[in-house]
Amino acid sequence: MKKEDAISIGKINHKPRKISKNQRNFIISTVSVITFLVIWELVSYYKVINPLFISSPLSIVEAAATLFVDPAYWNHIGVSAYEFTFGFLLALMIGIPIGIFAGWNQIFNAVINPFVSALYVTPKVALLPIIIIAFGIGITSKIVVVFLMAFFPIVMSAQKAMSTLDQNLIKAARSFTATEFQIFRTIALPSTVPFLLNGIRLGLGQGLIAIVVGEMYASTAGIGYHLTHAGQNLKTAEMFVGVAVIAISGVLLTGIIGLIEKRFSSWKPE
Incomplete structure (x- = not known):
């Protein structure tokens, strides 16, 4: 087998696996929650809203x-x-x-x-x-x-x-x-x-x-x-x-x- 053929077969075999719809939605939900928590912590830390009302x-x-x-x-x-x-x-x-x-x-x-x-x-x-x-x-x-x-x-x-x-x-x-x-x-x-x-x-x-x-x-x-x-x-x-x-x-x-x-x-x- 030629070297070029082996490389092309390897590329085909190692094709990145496409994530499922459920996995994509889980990732989006996780990022959304983390982003919300980070914004909440920053709002509390810089006292944009009184921490007494929302804590952190x-x-x-x-x-x-x-x-x-x-x-x-x-x-x-x-x-x-x-x-x-x-x-x-x-x-x-x-x-x-x-x-x-x-x-x-x-x-x-x-x-x-x-x-x-x-x-x-x-x-x-x-x-x-x-x-x-x-x-x-x-x-x-x-x-x-x-x-x-x-x-x-x-x-x-x-x-x-x-x-x-x-x-x-x-x-x-x-x-x-x-x-x-x-x-x-x-x-x-x-x-x-x-x-x-x-x-x-x-x-x-x-x-x-x-x-x-x-x-x-x-x-x-x-x-x-x-x-x-x-x-x-x-x-x-x-x-x-x-x-x-x-x-x-x-x-x-x-x-x-x-x-x-x-x-x-x-x-x-x-």
């Missing part, structure tokens, strides 16, 4: 390092995690069956629809005083708030799922003498999965909002309580640590749901 990324990291070795702060995180988990699971266990059955049975839907529609558009913050009076300032009231905030997106998504069922497929199943239960189990339920996951993702965000709002309103522990306490003492960096904990938790949880949703996206009816 380095100060927040230092505050986080101090807080995360404090058992009391982990207790706040544990309280918030417990309230969110219990309230959200309760919303799933009650909201999914009600939503699916309401979408499947028109009579049941007619009974609950006025209440669901009215409460769905009602700001749950307006109910906080009543909830606090009824359940106190302890953990139970926060669980109720999380339940109410997460419940309605889940119910509405389940109802939406049942309204998108392929009626031709249902008619075909009935023509083969399939029972209503068989149709419900083999056609209706699988079709609801993508919509339910979307509702669960929305419910996660609402539940995290409920935790912070509920604990800021009336509480003796939790991330929201610590945010309020830090704000009252002008500890801006500690406030941003709490915000970061909530934000990172939300990103991780919605990311997990997003992966599951992507896995079942093919089940969504056209």
Whole structure:
């Protein structure tokens, strides 16, 4: 083989690999976040805006390092995690069956629809005083708030799922003498999965909002309580640590749901 041919083959074999679309988007997102943090640090360092209002990324990291070795702060995180988990699971266990059955049975839907529609558009913050009076300032009231905030997106998504069922497929199943239960189990339920996951993702965000709002309103522990306490003492960096904990938790949880949703996206009816 000639030397020139070997060189040309080597060039072909060592052709640079083209990055994928996902890799490109990840790089762009990473650069965007780093740029934002650098600008934020510079704005704080040169006091373009009073650091008391926005702190700085380095100060927040230092505050986080101090807080995360404090058992009391982990207790706040544990309280918030417990309230969110219990309230959200309760919303799933009650909201999914009600939503699916309401979408499947028109009579049941007619009974609950006025209440669901009215409460769905009602700001749950307006109910906080009543909830606090009824359940106190302890953990139970926060669980109720999380339940109410997460419940309605889940119910509405389940109802939406049942309204998108392929009626031709249902008619075909009935023509083969399939029972209503068989149709419900083999056609209706699988079709609801993508919509339910979307509702669960929305419910996660609402539940995290409920935790912070509920604990800021009336509480003796939790991330929201610590945010309020830090704000009252002008500890801006500690406030941003709490915000970061909530934000990172939300990103991780919605990311997990997003992966599951992507896995079942093919089940969504056209």
